[in-house]
Amino acid sequence: MAHHRILTANIEYDDQRQIAAYEKRGGYAALRKALALPPEQVLAEVKLSGLRGRGGAGFSTGMKWGFVPKNSGKPVYLIQNADESEPGTFKDRLLLERDPHLCLEGMIIAAWALGSRWSCIYIRGEYAYPAVCIEQALAEAYARGYLGKNILGSDFSLDIILHRGAGAYICGEETGLIESLEGNPGRPRIKPPFPAVVGLYGCPTVVNNTETLAALPWIINNGAAAYKAIGTDKSPGTKLISASGHVSRPGVYEIDLGYPLLEFLNNECGGIRGGHRLKAVIPGGSSVPVLRADELAGVCLDYESLQAAGSMLGSGGLIVLDETSDMVETALNLQHFYAHESCGQCTPCREGAHWIEKIVKRILAGRGTAADLALIESLCGQIGGHTICPFGDALITPVLSLMAKFPEEFSRLIDQGLDSLVRESYG
Amino acid sequence: MTVVLSEAAEARLREIIASYPQAKSAVMPALFIAQEELGWVSDEAIEWVAQRTGAAPAHVRSVASFYTMYYKRPVGKYHIQLCRTLSCAVCGGKELLSCLRERFGVAPGEVTANGMWSFEEVECLGSCGTGPVAQINDVYFERLDAAKLEELIRRIEEEQPDLRYSTVKKELGGGLADRPRSAVWK
Ligand SMILES: Cc1cc2nc3c(=O)[nH]c(=O)nc-3n(C[C@H](O)[C@H](O)[C@H](O)COP(=O)(O)O)c2cc1C
Ligand code: SF4
Ligand code: FES
Numbered sequence: 001m002a003h004h005r006i007l008t009a010n011i012e013y014d015d016q017r018q019i020a021a022y023e024k025r026g027g028y029a030a031l032r033k034a035l036a037l038p039p040e041q042v043l044a045e046v047k048l049s050g051l052r053g054r055g056g057a058g059f060s061t062g063m064k065w066g067f068v069p070k071n072s073g074k075p076v077y078l079i080q081n082a083d084e085s086e087p088g089t090f091k092d093r094l095l096l097e098r099d100p101h102l103c104l105e106g107m108i109i110a111a112w113a114l115g116s117r118w119s120c121i122y123i124r125g126e127y128a129y130p131a132v133c134i135e136q137a138l139a140e141a142y143a144r145g146y147l148g149k150n151i152l153g154s155d156f157s158l159d160i161i162l163h164r165g166a167g168a169y170i171c172g173e174e175t176g177l178i179e180s181l182e183g184n185p186g187r188p189r190i191k192p193p194f195p196a197v198v199g200l201y202g203c204p205t206v207v208n209n210t211e212t213l214a215a216l217p218w219i220i221n222n223g224a225a226a227y228k229a230i231g232t233d234k235s236p237g238t239k240l241i242s243a244s245g246h247v248s249r250p251g252v253y254e255i256d257l258g259y260p261l262l263e264f265l266n267n268e269c270g271g272i273r274g275g276h277r278l279k280a281v282i283p284g285g286s287s288v289p290v291l292r293a294d295e296l297a298g299v300c301l302d303y304e305s306l307q308a309a310g311s312m313l314g315s316g317g318l319i320v321l322d323e324t325s326d327m328v329e330t331a332l333n334l335q336h337f338y339a340h341e342s343c344g345q346c347t348p349c350r351e352g353a354h355w356i357e358k359i360v361k362r363i364l365a366g367r368g369t370a371a372d373l374a375l376i377e378s379l380c381g382q383i384g385g386h387t388i389c390p391f392g393d394a395l396i397t398p399v400l401s402l403m404a405k406f407p408e409e410f411s412r413l414i415d416q417g418l419d420s421l422v423r424e425s426y427g
Numbered sequence: 428m429t430v431v432l433s434e435a436a437e438a439r440l441r442e443i444i445a446s447y448p449q450a451k452s453a454v455m456p457a458l459f460i461a462q463e464e465l466g467w468v469s470d471e472a473i474e475w476v477a478q479r480t481g482a483a484p485a486h487v488r489s490v491a492s493f494y495t496m497y498y499k500r501p502v503g504k505y506h507i508q509l510c511r512t513l514s515c516a517v518c519g520g521k522e523l524l525s526c527l528r529e530r531f532g533v534a535p536g537e538v539t540a541n542g543m544w545s546f547e548e549v550e551c552l553g554s555c556g557t558g559p560v561a562q563i564n565d566v567y568f569e570r571l572d573a574a575k576l577e578e579l580i581r582r583i584e585e586e587q588p589d590l591r592y593s594t595v596k597k598e599l600g601g602g603l604a605d606r607p608r609s610a611v612w613k
Contacts, residue, residue, distance in 0.1 A: 075448075087512045087551040118448060125496045126508075126552055128565035128592040161446045166455060166494035169550065183454035183482065185493035201449060244514035244555035251556045286513060286551075317555070319514055333513050337550050343493075 004230050006218045006238045007211065008254045011098045017133055019140040022101040028146055030217035034109045035154050042113040046216065048224035050236035055081055055172075055209030056285065056315045058235075058303045065114055065206060067196035074203040078111045078119040079181070082134075082210045083165055083172035085124055086285035087337060088317030091240035092210040094252045096123070096130035099214070100137035104160065106213035108146060109220060111158050114206055118159050122177050125166040134162050169341035173389050174207040175199075176343065187343045188389035211240055231257035235302035239313070243269045245320035246276060257302040264301060265320065276322035280405070284314020286334050287394035289401035311401075327406040328413055331399045332360045338395035346387040352379050353395050360399060368414045373403065430475040432464045440479055453480050454490050458497050463593065467498040495549070503538045503545035505583055505590065508562040512551035519572055520559030524548055526573045530580060543584065564590035 015021040022028070034042050047062025068076055080103065084092040095103055103121070111119050123131050138160060141147045149157045163181055170176040171186035178200050180186035199205020215237060219227045228236045235257040241264065244250045248270030255264060261283065265271060272278050278293040283301070289311040291299070299309045306313045321330065339353040359376055362368050380396035387393075403410055431437070440460055444453040457480055461472035468491045477484040491497040498506075509523055524535070527546045531539050538545045554560040557569035561576070568579055583590075 084553045085551060088514055088555050089551075090553045090555050093553050124553065125494070126549075126562060129567070132592055159446070163452075164456065164459065165496075166458070167496035167549070168494050180455070181452055182449070183451035183480070183490065184486075185490055242556060244558065245517055282513075319555070321517065325517060330513065330517075333511075333516055337512055340550060 003254060003256050003259070004238050005254055006227075006230075007095065007102070007214050007240060008099075008252075010102075011094065016098060017100050017137060019101060019137070019144055022099075026221075027101055027217075028105055028144075030220040031105050031108055031112075031146060032152060034112055034220050035152060035156060039113045039115060042109065042220070045224045046113065046219060049219045049227040050224075050234075051212065051215055051219065051227065052235065052237075052303065053209055054211035054215075054239065054316070055207075056086065056287075058313060061208065061212055064196065064208075065110075067194065068114060068204045068206060069197060072204055075118065076114050076116045077200045077203055077205040078107065078114055078116040079174075079177065079200070079205060079207045080107050080119070080121040080210055080213055081172065081174065081177060081207050082121055082123040082127070082130070083177060084127070084210070085169040085172050086287060086315045086317055087334070088244055088282065088319040089242050089285050089315040090244070091242045091252045091316060093127060093130055094240070095210055095214050096127065097133050100130075100133045101141065102214045102217060103134070103210055104137055104141055104146070106216035107160065108141075108151070108158060109216045110206070110208065110213055111160075112156055116206075117157060119161075120181060121160065121162045122171070122181060123162060123164055124171075125164045127164075131162060131164055138162065168343070169337075170343045170389075170391060173391065176389065177207060178205060185343070187345045188391070190388050232300075232302050232304070234304050235313075239301065239316050241301060241316045241318050243318045243320065246273050246322040246325070247271070247320045248273050255301060258305070259301045261299045261301050261318075262296050264318075269320070272320070272322050276324065278320070279323045279325055280321045280327070282311075282317075282319040282321075282398075284312045285317035286319065286337065287397055288312040288314045289397055290405055292405050327402050327409045328360065328364045331402045332357065332364055334398040335360050335395075338391075338398075342391065342395070346392065348383040349387045349392045349395065352383040352392075355379055356396075356399055363410060363413050366413055366416055368410075370411075370414055372414070373410060376400075376403065430471045430478070432461065432475060436460050436464050437479075444480065450480050451482050454482050454487055455494075458487070458491055462497060463591070467501045500536075501538060504543050505545075505563055507544070507546035508549040508552070509546060510550070510552045510554070510558065510560045510562075511548040512555075514551070514555035515558035515560055518558045522573060523559055523561070523571060523576055526576055530577065544580075565592045566590045 010016045010025050043065055051061045052058045082092050165171050168186050171180045173188050174195055175189035176186040195205040231237050238254050239257050241253045253268045280290050280292050282290050291311050299305055303313050335357040339357040342349045342353045344350045359372050380400050383392045384396050440457055443456045444450050447453055457476040461475050462468055465472050473484055473487050477487045531544050533539055535547045552560050554567055559571045560569050
């Protein structure tokens with residue numbers, strides 16, 4: 001199946017990050033076109049295209065922009081979320097490093113549609129090299145008049161700055177990000193109010209993922225209808241899938257949404273690494289439910305199909321595990337991540353994340369009891385839905401789904417464990 | 428206590444503060460600048476950031492402590508951040524931490540006696556398709572195994588490359604000539 005190349009059309013070219021090469025391949029034409037249209041029309045076009053947020057939630061981009069109040073008298077801020085820290089996800093880095101002007105052009109178009117005069121790219125701190133690529137692209141864009149005062153002779157002026165995070169997963173959550181950008185620890189805020197109404201410095205703020213914004217130039221150039229014609233009815237367009245783990249050819253792939261998952265694994269990723277068998281996939285970054293190999297027949301890479309299968313497309317971080325993977329160890333690895341990354345302001349999340357990690361560790365060490373499995377479930381029940389941000393729901397997902405899908409791996413360790421007297425002394 | 432950093436650092440921070448709608452937003456970049464010049468986030472670093480941004484020292488301290496990339500104690504000239512998260516772990520990353528322990532004879536977070544090395548385990552670095560991955564100062568090294576890691580450490584000790592991207596100078600550091608730029612796509 002031939003896939004459209006909307007985001008990665010020019011990703012092979014080493015000179016693509018230089019503005020002259022970017023322009024030569026048609027870059028910044030979409031910005032010219034957008035600036036000739038009234039902002040409302042750009043917004044309408046994005047809404048029509050059906051583009052959905054690529055940061056994880058898959059919410060309609062046009063609809064989200066529509067929540068920004070008109071004439072509030074306050075500045076509107078646009079933030080590009082390049083925090084990319086969801087385990088298994090490495091697609092934004094590809095765009096930031098290889099095609100930084102695409103990330104900027106999409107952002108400038110969005111700022112025009114939203115009426116933003118100051119915008120910011122929030123990039124995770126570890127991405128030092130992508131940050132340099134973006135800094136250089138920003139300098140070039142200013143020099144060529146795509147940024148700054150009176151862009152391309154219009155009365156539209158826009159500044160974009162780059163803000164580096166400093167190693168905190170939770171700053172990918174949009175309100176944690178906003179706190180961080182205000183110079184605070186990145187502790188998420190209670191919603192509502194939503195950032196579109198009360199965001200950065202109390203002003204209307206739109207946070208969009210890098211990949212979402214990078215799709216805009218193509219949509220403006222080719223029209224909403226052309227975008228909507230790609231992919232499925234409810235999941236239009238293309239998506240970057242980051243494939244990692246036990247596949248022969250890991251990497252970032254651009255696919256038309258709706259591509260059958262098993263075909264993707266075999267045709268694009270070269271199947272499972274030599275001589276091994278597929279055991280399970282985590283399709284949307286570590287925070288979505290795991291799917292067993294036998295559940296994958298007919299499942300497609302799009303929002304609806306994965307949801308029907310009991311998981312989510314999320315960020316498109318597809319983690320592939322073969323039969324050598326121990327699922328209790330997998331659970332421990334991920335629970336350690338969540339215990340480390342909780343921002344600590346909600347008790348269920350802060351305490352629960354550590355408890356769960358400890359219990360899984362105990363089970364893996366052969367010291368677990370049957371009551372431990374029930375304890376994990378009851379703890380998870382007290383975390384899910386009882387926290388300020390969705391991190392609480394994310395942290396219970398791996399362990400619950402691994403326990404549900406591979407119960408024998410947990411119970412085997414418990415049955416093999418020490419006798420109950422010894423167990424009791426370990427509590 | 429009056430702390431003064433290099434004129435380049437002072438000028439760069441003034442430029443950064445002016446680029447934000449509110450000065451307090453510059454606390455994070457200011458901490459990076461101070462760390463770059465002072466080696467870690469010392470009391471002087473906190474003081475300098477507080478003075479320049481107008482934020483309370485206690486606030487600056489709370490920010491520094493929230494984010495793992497601000498070093499609350501000195502690190503080695505080369506600081507290795509080894510990814511421990513799932514995709515790297517299942518591709519051979521699990522054994523690498525013990526390699527580092529043995530090679531350097533110190534625990535994670537400690538600095539070798541010659542001041543050259545320190546290491547820690549970190550969470551997903553966003554390079555899962557080329558795991559196992561380690562970030563040394565600012566540069567990613569990918570598809571590692573025990574032998575490659577050992578060779579990398581040997582070369583760094585020999586060549587002493589600059590693996591930092593400078594915030595102050597806004598430019599790329601030098602580095603190993605063939606250091607991976609980590610571009611992976613199909
Ligand atoms: C715990 C957590 C972590 C998140 N991390 C990221 C991230 O690294 N990058 C990202 O774009 N969105 C992330 N999100 C989603 C953002 O909150 C936000 O929905 C997104 O950036 C909106 O952009 P979009 O509509 O273009 O997807 C995260 C959400 C949660 C709850
Ligand atoms: S759920 Fe966890 S990460 Fe989110 S705000 Fe609460 S403590 Fe912080
Ligand atoms: S799991 Fe190691 S870089 Fe993502």
